Amino acid sequence: MLSVMYRWHAVASWTWDAHDETCGICRMAFDGCCTDCKLPGDDCPLIWGACNHAFHLHCILKWVNSQTSQAHCPMCRREWQFKE
C-alpha cells in the first residue's frame, strides 16, 4: 500500500487586509509602499484611524505633521485619532 512522506513548500502572498485598494493620500496600493519607501511590508506599515480609514503610516504622519492645528482624516474630515 502506498504511503507518502512529504515536505511541502507552499507559496502565499500577504495583504494588509485594509478593505481598500489604495492609500487615500499617496494613491499607492496598500500592499505596496508609500512614495518614500522602497520596501513594502514591515518597512512601510499601515495605520488605522479611529474613523477606520487606513493609510500608510508615513503618509498620514506627514499629513498630521503638516497640519498646524488638530489634524483631520483626509477621507472623512473627522478628527484624526490613531486607532488603539
Place this chain on the structure above:
Amino acid sequence: MTVDALSSVCNLGVLDSLSEASISEILQSWNSFCLITETIVKGDDTNLATSYSKFQSYVSSLCKYGLRSLVEEHFLLSLQDMLEKHCAPRFWSNFDAYNNVPDPETDDGNMHEDEVELLLCKALEGISSEKQYQEKCILMLVNSLLLCQENDTSIGHPFDMEKIFFSKYRLIVSSVLMTTMPRQFTAINMFIEILHWYFKGRLEELSTIMAGDYEDNNESQDNNQPSNMDIDGAYDQKKTLENKLVRNIGMVVHNLRNLGFTSMTEDAYASTIFLLLKAKVYDLAGDDYRTSVLESIKGWIQAVPLQFLHALLDYLGDFMSYLSPESTKSPLASTPSSCYQKSGKPSEGIIRWQLRLEYFAYETLQDLRIAKLFEIIVDYPDSAPAIEDLKQCLEYTGQHSKLVDSFISALRYRLLTAGASTNDILHQYVSTIKALRTIDPAGVFLEAVGEPIRDYLRGRKDTIKCIVTMLTDGTGGNNSGPGNGDSLLEELNRDEENQESNSLDDDINTDDKQTWIDIQRWEPDPVEADPLKGSRYRRKVDVLGMIVSIIGSKDQLINEYRVMLAEKLLNKTDYDIDTEIRTLELLKIHFGESSMQKCEIMLNDLIDSKRTNTNVKATINQLSQTGAESREHGASFDILGATIISSNFWPPIQDEDVKIPEHVDQLLSDYAKRFHEIKTPRKLLWKKNLGTVKLELEFEGKTLQFTVTPVHASIIMQFQDQKSWTSKNLAAAIGVPVDTLQRRMNFWISKGIVAESAGGDSNDHLYTLVDDMADGGKSITNNEVSMADDDAETSVASVEDQLRQEMAVYEKFITAMLTNVGSMKLDRIHNSLKIFCATPPVYDKSIQQLQSFLSGLVAEEKLELRDGTYYIKKNNKL
C-alpha cells in the same frame, strides 16, 4: 648606292662645288667603306686592327665631303641587318623547344628548372657577346668620326656623340628582338613564362638559403652585416652561395636589360616575388587563428625578398635610373614616407620595395582573414591574435568596407538561418561585438555588421528569454561553450572594472590635463561612419547596450528577467538566493537601481520569508508543546515551509484552484493564523497551486522520490486511501477540471505509478495505483529528484501572456480603425492608438509590442498582413 641617292641627302650647294675628281673619290671611298663595314660587322675578327685603320681613312674622307650622316646611317643599318638576320634568330631559336609546349604550368616535367636556367643563361650570354662585339664596332665608328672632326668644333661634345650612338643602338636591339620574336601567339608569353620560371627558381633557392639563416638568427635580420653575427664556416658558406646566386641573377637581369627587356624583366621578378610572398602568407596564416603571423611575415619579407632585391640592386648599381620607371608604376612608391627616408641607411629603392611588399602582404593576409572572419569570431577569445593581425592589416589598407560586406554576407548565409539556435546567434553576436571592438574601437563597422543580426533576432520569439538567460545564467547560455560558469553579465562587469581601474589613473590628473589628454586622443570618425548618427554615443562600445538594442528597450528586458526570476524564486525551497542577489546587483549597475526596484522587493520577500518561516514555526512548536494542539500535529509543522510574496511587485501569478489534502490545508491555515498573530494586521493568502512538494512514495519495500507541484502531490496523495479513482471523482476531489486532471495525471502515468484504463463511461477514465512495483521498479530506477514540469507549466504568466492581456483592450480600437480606413501600416496604427487612447486605458506600448500583438492577431486570422500593411481578414468562406 648611287650619286642620285647621295644628292638627295646632301646639300645642293656643296654639290655645285664638287669637281669630277672629288666625285670619283667619294664614290671610291664609299664603296670601300661599304665593303669594310660589311666585313667588320660580320665579325671576321682576324684583322680588326688593319681593317680599323682602313675604315678610319674611308670615314674621314667621306666626312670631308660632309657625308657624315650617311656614314652613320649606313653603319647602323648594317648592324641592324646583321642583328635581324643572324643574332636575333639565333637567340630565339634557343627557346624553340618550349614554343610547342602547350601549357607549361600544368606540364612540369617538360621544363626542368635547371634546364631553363641553363638555357636562359646560354641564350643571354650568346646574344650579349654578339652585342658586345657590335658595341665595339660602334666605338670604332665613333672614334673614327671623332678623329675627322677634331678641327671641326660644330659637332657636340664627343661624349655626347657616344651616348647618342649607344642609345640609338639600344633601341635598334630591342626593336629588332621584339620584331623578330617568333610569330606564334604564345611566344611572348612563353618568354615571360620562362623568365617567371627562372626567377621563381632562383628566389626559392634563395628562400631556402635564407630560411635557414632566418631561423638561426631570428633577431638579427640584416644578413648584410655579418660582423654582427657569429661568423662561422657554415655561415660563410651560405653567404658565398647566396652571393653567387645573386651574381647569377644579377647577370641575367643585366643582360636582359641591355637587350631592352627592362620592363619585362621587372614585371617578371616583381610578380614572382609577389607570388612567392602570397604563397608564404597563405602558408603561414593558414587556418590557425591562435597565433599572430604578421610579424613572421614581415620578418620573412626582410629576410628573403628584400635581401634579394638589395643584392640585385647593389649588383646593378644604378638605382636612380632603375627606379624612374618604377615610381610611375607604383602608387605607393610615388609617396615615399619621409620618416623612412630620414633613417637613410637602406636605399630609397629598397624602402619602396619594402612598402610595396608589406602592403601586398597586409592585403593578402587581410583578404585571407576577412574570408574566414566568421570562423575566427566563432572561436573568438582564442582567435584574438588573428583579430589583432587583421586590425593591423586594416589600419594599413583601410579596406574596412570589404570586411563589413563580406562578413555580413557570411552572417546571412551561415548564422541568420532558421537552423541556428537563438543562443548560438546571440553568442556569435557577443563575440562579434567583442572582436570588432578590437578592430574598430569607435564601433562604426560594428553598427553596420550588427544591424542584420539585430533585425533577425527581433523576429524571433525567444530572443528576450535567451538574452536574459545568457545575461544572468552562466551555464544556461551555451552548454557547449567554455562553460566557465560565469554569466555574461559578470564577465561584462569584470571588463568594466578593468576599464575603470585603468581610467582611475587618469582621474588623478587635474581636469585641465584630462581635457587635454582627451583632446589629443580624439580621432575623427572613419569615413564610412553614418553622419546621421551622432558620433558621441559611439565613443564606447557597450556590449550590454548592443544587446539591449536588439530588444528595443531595457524595460522589456527587465520585465522578462522579472518573470524568470519569479519562476526561479517560486520554485526555491531553501531560500538560498545568493546568486540571484549577485546578479541583481550587477543588473542594478547597468540598468539603474530604480528599474530593478521590483526585483529587489522580490528577493527581499524571500529573505523575509525565511525569517518569518523560522519565526512562525518556532512559535507554533512552542505552542504545541504547551498548548492543546496534538503532539503529532505540531511535529508535522517541520514539513512545511512557505514563501511569502508581496504580490503587487511580482509578475501576475497564475491562479488555479486546487484542493490540497486536508491535513496540509489545516497546517496552512494554522500557519496563516500564526502569521497573522505575529504580523498583525497582515494576513496570508495561500496560493495553493504554487510551491514545490518533495515526495517520498513508499511501496512495499520500495521508496521513490519526486519533486512535484502541489497539484501532482494532491493527486497522488488521494491514492493513499483509495486505490483507484475515476477521473470525474478525482477531479472533484482535487477541485480541478477533468481535462486539467488528465494532463497532470500523465506525469504519474509516465512514471509508472498510476495506470489508466477506460472506465464505464467513455469520458470517464479509471486510474489505478500500480501495486506491483516489482516490474514497475525496473523502469523507475530513478531515485533521484525529477521535476514535474513536463508540460511546461509555469507558475508565472509569461511576458507574452501579460502583453496579450494588456493589449486585448486595444483590439477593438484596432479592428474598428481597420474597418473604417481599410488598411494601415504598423506605425500609423501605433500613432493612431497613441492619439485616440489618451484617456484610460492609456496606450503606452512600444511599437515592437504592438507589432507582436498584431502578429498574434494575424496568426488568429483576425487580421491580414500584406507588404507591411494590415487589413481586416476577409472571411474566406464567402
